[in-house]
Amino acid sequence: xxxxxxxxxxxxxxxxxxxxxxxxxxxxxxxxxxxxxxxxxxxxxxxxxxxxxxxxxxxxxxxxxxxxxxxxxxxxxxxxxxxxxxxxxxxxxxxxxxxxxxxxxxxxxxxxxxxxxxxxxxxxxxxxxxxxxxxxxxxxxxxxxxxxxxxxxxxxxxxxxxxxxxxxxxxxxxxxxxxxxxxxxxxxxxxxxxxxxxxxxxxxxxxxxxxxxxxxxxxxxxxxxxxxxxxxxxxxxxxxxxxxxxxxxxxxxxxxxxxxxxxxxxxxxx
Amino acid sequence: xxxxxxxxxxxxxxxxxxxxxxxxxxxxxxxxxxxxxxxxxxxxxxxxxxxxxxxxxxxxxxxxxxxxxxxxxxxxxxxxxxxxxxxxxxxxxxxxxxxxxxxxxxxxxxxxxxxxxxxxxxxxxxxxxxxxxxxxxxxxxxxxxxxxxxxxxxxxxxxxxxxxxxxxxxxxxxxxxxxxxxxxxxxxxxxxxxxxxxxxxxxxxxxxxxxxxxxxxxxxxxxxxxxxxxxxxxxxxxxxxxxxxxxxxxxxxxxxxxxx
Amino acid sequence: xxxxxxxxxxxxxxxxxxxxxxxxxxxxxxxxxxxxxxxxxxxxxxxxxxxxxxxxxxxxxxxxxxxxxxxxxxxxxxxxxxxxxxxxxxxxxxxxxxxxxxxxxxxxxxxxxxxxxxxxxxxxxxxxxxxxxxxxxxxxxxxxxxxxxxxxxxxxxxxxxxxxxxxxxxxxxxxxxxxxxxxxxxxxxxxxxxxxxxxxxxxxxxxxxxxxxxxxxxxxxxxxxxxxxxxxxxxxxxxxxxxxxxxxxxxx
Numbered sequence: 001x002x003x004x005x006x007x008x009x010x011x012x013x014x015x016x017x018x019x020x021x022x023x024x025x026x027x028x029x030x031x032x033x034x035x036x037x038x039x040x041x042x043x044x045x046x047x048x049x050x051x052x053x054x055x056x057x058x059x060x061x062x063x064x065x066x067x068x069x070x071x072x073x074x075x076x077x078x079x080x081x082x083x084x085x086x087x088x089x090x091x092x093x094x095x096x097x098x099x100x101x102x103x104x105x106x107x108x109x110x111x112x113x114x115x116x117x118x119x120x121x122x123x124x125x126x127x128x129x130x131x132x133x134x135x136x137x138x139x140x141x142x143x144x145x146x147x148x149x150x151x152x153x154x155x156x157x158x159x160x161x162x163x164x165x166x167x168x169x170x171x172x173x174x175x176x177x178x179x180x181x182x183x184x185x186x187x188x189x190x191x192x193x194x195x196x197x198x199x200x201x202x203x204x205x206x207x208x209x210x211x212x213x214x215x216x217x218x219x220x221x222x223x224x225x226x227x228x229x230x231x232x233x234x235x236x237x238x239x240x241x242x243x244x245x246x247x248x249x250x251x252x253x254x255x256x257x258x259x260x261x262x263x264x265x266x267x268x269x270x
Numbered sequence: 271x272x273x274x275x276x277x278x279x280x281x282x283x284x285x286x287x288x289x290x291x292x293x294x295x296x297x298x299x300x301x302x303x304x305x306x307x308x309x310x311x312x313x314x315x316x317x318x319x320x321x322x323x324x325x326x327x328x329x330x331x332x333x334x335x336x337x338x339x340x341x342x343x344x345x346x347x348x349x350x351x352x353x354x355x356x357x358x359x360x361x362x363x364x365x366x367x368x369x370x371x372x373x374x375x376x377x378x379x380x381x382x383x384x385x386x387x388x389x390x391x392x393x394x395x396x397x398x399x400x401x402x403x404x405x406x407x408x409x410x411x412x413x414x415x416x417x418x419x420x421x422x423x424x425x426x427x428x429x430x431x432x433x434x435x436x437x438x439x440x441x442x443x444x445x446x447x448x449x450x451x452x453x454x455x456x457x458x459x460x461x462x463x464x465x466x467x468x469x470x471x472x473x474x475x476x477x478x479x480x481x482x483x484x485x486x487x488x489x490x491x492x493x494x495x496x497x498x499x500x501x502x503x504x505x506x507x508x509x510x511x512x513x514x515x516x517x518x519x520x521x522x523x524x525x526x527x528x529x530x
Numbered sequence: 531x532x533x534x535x536x537x538x539x540x541x542x543x544x545x546x547x548x549x550x551x552x553x554x555x556x557x558x559x560x561x562x563x564x565x566x567x568x569x570x571x572x573x574x575x576x577x578x579x580x581x582x583x584x585x586x587x588x589x590x591x592x593x594x595x596x597x598x599x600x601x602x603x604x605x606x607x608x609x610x611x612x613x614x615x616x617x618x619x620x621x622x623x624x625x626x627x628x629x630x631x632x633x634x635x636x637x638x639x640x641x642x643x644x645x646x647x648x649x650x651x652x653x654x655x656x657x658x659x660x661x662x663x664x665x666x667x668x669x670x671x672x673x674x675x676x677x678x679x680x681x682x683x684x685x686x687x688x689x690x691x692x693x694x695x696x697x698x699x700x701x702x703x704x705x706x707x708x709x710x711x712x713x714x715x716x717x718x719x720x721x722x723x724x725x726x727x728x729x730x731x732x733x734x735x736x737x738x739x740x741x742x743x744x745x746x747x748x749x750x751x752x753x754x755x756x757x758x759x760x761x762x763x764x765x766x767x768x769x770x771x772x773x774x775x776x777x778x779x780x781x782x
Contacts, residue, residue: 013629013655013671015648023528035352038345042405042486055400084301091298127515128508129479131391131489135496139322141315145305219391222483226305236395248388255387438621438687441581442694443611443638444645451645452634456625 063245070235070243078221078228079250083258085145085220085227086213089152093213094206096153097122097160104161105168107176108194109186118161126158130216134225145226152213152220159212160205167201168194204266211262218251228254325501329509339481339488340510346408346477346487351470353409354416361417362424369428369454382425385418390476394485405486412473412480419472423465424458431457463529467522474518478511532556533698533730534580539589539599541575549575551754553589557698562721562731564745564762566738568774572754573734577702580732581613582606594697611638614691614729616720618703620683624676628667628686631675632658635693654693661689665719681712685719692723699724701733705740713737717744738770 016024103109104118133154137147176193184192221229228251235243364370365378394411401407431454439453481489488507495503534557541550549572557563565573578584580591582598591598594612601609614635622631636654637645644650650658662668665685675683684704691699701720705713721744724731735741741748742762750758750765750773758769767780 013659015627015630027525027528034348038348042342042345042349042409052401059396059399081304084304088298088301088305123516123519124512127475127512129475129489129511131479131482132492132508132511135493136322137315139496140318141311146307146311149305215387215389219389222391222395232392232395248392251392252384252387256383259383432624434617434619434621435623437583438615438617438690439623439634439637441583441610441613441615442635442690443607443609443613444634445607445637445642447642448637448640448645451642452626452630452637453623456623456630460625 059241062241065242066245066249067240067242068246070246075228075231075247075250078231079254081145082217082227082254083214085149085152085217086210088149089156089213089217090206090210092149092153093156093160093209097157098164098202100157101161101164102168102190102194104165107171108168108190122158122161125154126162128155130155131219131223134220134223138224143224148217148220148225148227151225152216155216156209156213160209163205164198164201167198171197207262207266211259214258215255322501326505328502329505330502331506331510333503333506335491336507336510339491340514342405343477343487344474344514346405346412346480347470347473349409350412350416350477351466351473353413354469355420355466357413357417358420358424361421362428365421365425366428368433378425382418382421385414386422390415391479391483394480395483398484403484408477408480408485408487411485412476415476416469416473420465420469424462427458427461428454460529464526467525471518471522475515533559533593535592537590537592539576539579539591540587541572541579541584542587549754550579553756555749555756557730557732560728560730561746562724562733562744563747563749564741565732565734565749565751566741566773567751571751573751574702577700577732577734580700581610581615607638611694612697614694614696614699616684616687616691616699616701616704618706620680620687622675622683622686624674626675627671628662628673628675628678629658629671631686632662632689632693635690638694658689658693661692664723665689680708681716684708684716688716688720688723692727696729699729699731701731703734703736706736713740
C-alpha cells in the first residue's frame with residue numbers, strides 16, 4: 001500500500017489500490033456487458049411501446065367505475081381464503097424450514113455433509129417459483145386452496161431455513177460451551193441453547209414471511225390454486241376490467257392492512 | 271396464592287400463553303378444514319405425486335427451447351434490475367424522512383407501497399395487456415417490483431444513517447450535493463450494493479415465473495410443457511432453473527466481496 | 531480587534547423556555563477561549579449557533595463583516611467554510627478513509643462532481659498530507675475512520691477542521707470522550723496548530739483543570755447566561771460555585 005509515490009516530490013493520493021480498482025472494474029465491465037447483451041437481444045417492438053400509454057389509458061377508462069356489486073358474493077370468500085392460505089403456508093413452511101435450518105447451521109450441526117445437504121435443499125426449494133410449485137400441487141391434489149398453501153409452504157422453506165440458520169450461527173458460543181461442559185447431548189444443546197437464543201430470529205422470520213406469503217397467495221389463482229387470484233383470473237379472462245379494478249383495489253387494501261399489522265406486532269414482540 | 275413456589279407452578283406456562291397456543295391450534299384446525307384437507311385426499315395426492323415424480327425421470331435436457339428461454343429470463347432479470355435500481359434511487363431519496371419535508375416523503379412512500387403491494391406476476395398481467403406479449407412486459411413488471419423493493423430498503427437505510435456525521439460535513443460549508451456525496455452515500459453504499467445484489471437474485475427467480483402469463487422467459491416454456499404432461503421436460507427445465515439461481519447466488523457473494 | 535462578536539444571542543427550542551438568554555461575547559483574533567458550565571446550560575447550543583447548525587432565536591453574530599444570524603443558503607455555506615468545527619464524538623464519516631475525511635474539509639470549495647470523483651486539487655491533497663503529518667497520522671491516510679481509536683479519530687477531526695483554513699475554530703467538548711492523557715494531547719495539538727495558523731479557538735469543555743491549563747480566557751455559563759468572563763487565574767472557588775452550584779466537589 002505505497003500511496004506515497006514521491007516522483008516529483010509531490011505526494012499523490014488515489015482512492016483504491018490497483019487490485020481493488022481491477023476487481024471493481026471487472027464487476028462494472030461484467031455488469032455493462034450483461035446489460036448491453038440483454039438490451040440488444042430482448043425484442044422491444046417500438047409500436048407496442050409507443051402504444052402503451054394509450055393502452056394503459058384505455059385500460060384505466062374501462063376500470064372506471066369500479067364494479068362494487070361484484071364484491072359480494074364473488075370476491076369476499078376468495079378474499080377470506082387468501083390470508084388462510086398464507087397463514088397455513090407459513091406454519092407449514094416453519095415446520096419444515098426450522099429443522100432444516102438447524103441442520104444447515106454449522107455450529108448446531110457439526111456434520112459437514114448434513115450442512116451441505118440441508119443447504120442444497122434450501123436453495124433448491126427457494127429457486128423453484130411459487131407458481132411452479134402450485135402447478136405441481138394442482139396436478140397432485142386438484143385445483144383449490146390446498147394446492148396453493150402447499151405451494152407457498154414449499155417455496156417458503158428455503159427462505160425460512162436460510163434466515164433461521166443464519167440466526168442460529170450468530171448464537172453466542174459461551175452458553176453452548178457451558179451446556180457442553182454439563183455433558184449435554186447435541187439435541188439437548190439445540191433445545192436448551194440454540195433454540196432460546198434464536199427465538200427472536202424465529203419470530204422476525206415468521207412475521208416477515210407471513211407478510212410476503214399474503215402477496216404470494218394473491219397470484220396462485222392464476223393456475224387454479226385458490227385465493228383471490230381465481231377471481232382475478234376469471235375477471236381478466238372475461239375482460240371485465242371494472243371487476244379487475246375492484247379486485248386489485250381489494251388486494252392493495254389487504255396487503256397494506258397486513259403490513260401495518262406486521263409492523264405493529266413486530267414492535268410489540270421484538 | 272401460596273408463598274411457596276412449587277415445581278409445577280414454575281414450569282407451567284402462564285394462562286395467557288396457554289390461550290395463545292389453544293387459539294393457534296383451533297385456528298389451524300379451522301383453516302385446514304377450509305382448505306379441504308382430509309386424509310383420503312392426502313393419500314390420493316401422494317399417489318399422484320409418486321407417479322408424477324416417476325414421470326420426471328429421466329429429465330430431458332435435449333429440447334432446443336430450454337437455452338433461449340433461460341437466456342431470456344436472465345436478460346429480463348438484468349434489465350429490470352438496472353431500470354428498477356435507477357428508478358429506486360431517486361424514489362428512496364425522496365422518501366427518506368430525514369432528508370425531505372413530510373409532504374414530499376409521504377408521496378415517495380406512496381409510490382413504494384404501491385409498487386410493493388402487487389406481486390410481479392399480477393403487474394405482469396397488466397403489462398402484457400399494455401405492451402403486448404413478450405419479454406418487454408416482463409421487464410416492465412419486474413422493474414416496478416424492483417422499485418418497490420430497493421426503494422423501501424434504501425429509504426430505510428438512509429433514515430438510519432448517523433446525523434452526527436452529516437452535521438460534521440455540513441459544518442465544513444458543503445453544499446446539499448456535497449453532503450449527499452460525502453455524508454450520505456458513504457454510509458449507505460455498501461448496504462445498497464447488498465440490496466441490488468439481492469434484488470437481481472429475486473428478479474432472476476421471478477423472471478422464470480412471469481412467462482406463465484406471457485411476459486417472456488423460461489416460464490412460458492415450462493407452463494406449456496406442464497399442460498402437455500411432458501414431465502421429463504418439466505424436470506429438465508426445473509433443474510436448469512435451480513442451477514441458474516445457484517450460479518446467481520455465488521455471483522452475488524463475489525460482488526459483495528469486491529465492494530466489501 | 532475581535533474576530534467574533536456576539537450580541538444579545540438568545541435561543542428557545544420551546545417557546546418560553548430559553549436555553550440561551552441574551553449572551554454577548556467578543557472573541558479576540560488569537561488564543562483559546564474556554565467555555566465552562568454545567569451540562570444543559572447551553573454551551574453546545576451557543577457553539578452551534580455560531581456556525582448555524584442551530585438557528586438562534588434572536589441576536590447578532592458578527593464574523594468577518596457579516597451577521598451570521600441572518601445568513602441562509604449559499605451565503606451561509608460560504609461563511610461556514612471559514613469556521614472549522616471539532617466535535618465531541620469526532621463525527622467522522624466512518625466508512626470513508628482518513629484521507630477522505632480530511633479532504634472533506636474542502637467540500638465547500640469543490641463541486642459535488644469533483645467530490646464524487648475524489649479529484650481534489652493537488653494543493654489540497656498536499657495540504658492534507660501536511661496536516662496528517664502534523665497530527666501524527668501520516669501512515670493512516672488509507673485506513674478507514676472506524677478502524678481508529680478515539681484519540682486518533684479526534685486528531686483526524688482536528689485535521690479536517692484545519693483543512694478548511696478557517697478564520698475561527700469551534701470545538702464542542704473535544705475531550706469528553708477521551709481518557710485524561712489523550713485529552714491533554716488533543717488540547718496541546720489544538721493549541722499548537724491554532725497558534726501556527728493564527729486561528730482563534732472557542733472550546734466547550736467539562737474539565738476545569740484542562741481549561742485552566744490551556745485557555746487564555748475562561749467564560750463561565752450558568753442557566754443560559756454568562757456569569758464569569760476573565761482570566762483563568764481569577765477563577766476561584768467562589769466563581770466555580772456560582773457557575774456549577776454546590777460545593778462538595780470543590781477542592782478546599
